[in-house]
Amino acid sequence: MKVKVIIMPREGLLDPEARAIRELLKQSGLEVYSLRVGKIVELDLRDPSEARLIAEKFLVNPLVEEFLIE
Amino acid sequence: MRFGICSFPGSNCDYDTLYVLRDLLKQDARIVDINSPKLSDFDCIIVPGGFSFGDYLRAGLIASRTSLGQEIYNFASRGKPVIGICNGFQILTELKLLPGALLKNDPFRFVCKAVNLRVEHTNSRFTKRYRDKEVIKMPIAHSQGRYFVDEKNLQEMKSRSLILFRYCGPQGEIDSSFNPNGSIENIAGIMNKEGNVFGLMPHPERASEDILSFRDGLMLWHSIIS
Numbered sequence: 318m319k320v321k322v323i324i325m326p327r328e329g330l331l332d333p334e335a336r337a338i339r340e341l342l343k344q345s346g347l348e349v350y351s352l353r354v355g356k357i358v359e360l361d362l363r364d365p366s367e368a369r370l371i372a373e374k375f376l377v378n379p380l381v382e383e384f385l386i387e
Numbered sequence: 388m389r390f391g392i393c394s395f396p397g398s399n400c401d402y403d404t405l406y407v408l409r410d411l412l413k414q415d416a417r418i419v420d421i422n423s424p425k426l427s428d429f430d431c432i433i434v435p436g437g438f439s440f441g442d443y444l445r446a447g448l449i450a451s452r453t454s455l456g457q458e459i460y461n462f463a464s465r466g467k468p469v470i471g472i473c474n475g476f477q478i479l480t481e482l483k484l485l486p487g488a489l490l491k492n493d494p495f496r497f498v499c500k501a502v503n504l505r506v507e508h509t510n511s512r513f514t515k516r517y518r519d520k521e522v523i524k525m526p527i528a529h530s531q532g533r534y535f536v537d538e539k540n541l542q543e544m545k546s547r548s549l550i551l552f553r554y555c556g557p558q559g560e561i562d563s564s565f566n567p568n569g570s571i572e573n574i575a576g577i578m579n580k581e582g583n584v585f586g587l588m589p590h591p592e593r594a595s596e597d598i599l600s601f602r603d604g605l606m607l608w609h610s611i612i613s
Contacts, residue, residue: 330535331569333495356444375452378445378481381488381535 318361320368321387322376325355330381388612390416391429393459393475395450400436400472404592408433411595412608424455431468431611432459434475436528436590446489446531447477456482468512468611469584473529476576476586484584485577486544487536493569497530501601502567504575504589505555508548511578513585516610522559523603525589527567527575532588534570534577544577552576552587 326332332354339352358376360368368386377384390408394401401418408416419426426432440449450456460482463469471479479485492498501524506517517523536544544550552575556565566573568588576587591604 330490331493333491333493333569337495375448376444378448378488380537381490 318363318365320360320362320365322358322360322368322372322384323355323387324358324372324377324382324384325353327381327383388414388430389428390414390431390433391419391426392416392433392435393419393421393424393426393455394435395421395437395439395453395455395478397439397441398435398437398474400474400590400592403590404433404435404472407592407595407604407608412612414612419455421453421455424453424458426458426462429462429467431470432462434459434469434471434478435592436473436475439474439478442474442531445477445481447474447479447481450474450478451481460484463579463584466581466583470513470611471584471586472590472592473527473532473588476588477531479584479586485579485586486540487534487577489531489588490533490535491531492529492533492567495530497528498532498567499526499528500567501526502575502589503555503557503559503565504552504603505559505561507550507553510548511551511582511585511610513578513607513610514551516606516613520559522555522557523606524601525591525594525604526601527589529568529588532568532570534568534574534588536571536574541571543580547580549578549580550574550576551578551585552589 594604
């Protein structure tokens with residue numbers, strides 16, 4: 318079964334990469350209210366409940382990131 | 388002293404560190420290969436700079452989960468000294484041997500230049516040969532060096548004098564204009580509570596010889612050796 322782990326920088330934490338992309342859009346005349354850059358890790362596994370363990374143990378640093386499983 | 392320099396795929400400061408310790412300082416220094424991770428023979432472990440495992444997922448993460456990473460953890464847990472430089476610092480935070488994380492620089496770009504650092508405390512085994520509040524110069528070269536830590540750990544680090552190096556101006560001014568990467572409180576190097584693990588973004592191994600214009604890194608090595 319395929320599951321996606323979506324990893325985002327914690328809300329409120331400075332994300333200079335997102336800021337740069339937002340600035341690029343702005344210069345191109347496309348203003349957005351907010352923009353965040355994260356990562357998606359797609360897993361194909363027999364036991365989808367293992368996705369959480371994998372995320373917590375390897376994929377996510379809870380100090381600076383949050384995640385959801387889809 | 389017997390130094391082990393842990394080399395991961397993508398480490399690129401391992402041989403610079405070996406050169407300084409073995410050839411300049413005449414220490415018994417050796418590269419530790421990822422395939423034979425035995426650290427018990429060493430007195431001090433260096434985790435050198437570079438881009439271990441291509442910085443995949445998070446800088447330092449994959450190295451920290453290898454058997455050599457676990458050996459570094461065990462070595463430090465026995466109270467023996469470990470120094471992480473640049474990517475090595477990132478690996479030590481991923482191992483949770485040091486608090487906090489190293490995030491993308493603000494502004495987001497690779498910085499490669501010499502910076503001034505203020506030696507905040509000299510009552511550590513890593514800085515005892517410096518003078519208190521001495522301003523020294525070392526190069527930095529990274530894109531993920533913005534040190535971040537939660538408020539509780541930050542306060543503890545301050546009250547226990549665990550912040551050893553801060554980015555500063557030529558007179559030792561601690562100011563955001565001298566902060567090359569957006570690190571919280573200009574932090575460039577920290578030590579753990581137990582006083583045996585030290586992580587720093589600047590490169591002392593690139594500042595140990597006159598021919599490279601800087602030699603302020605030498606006192607760091609002499610602090611450990613003496």
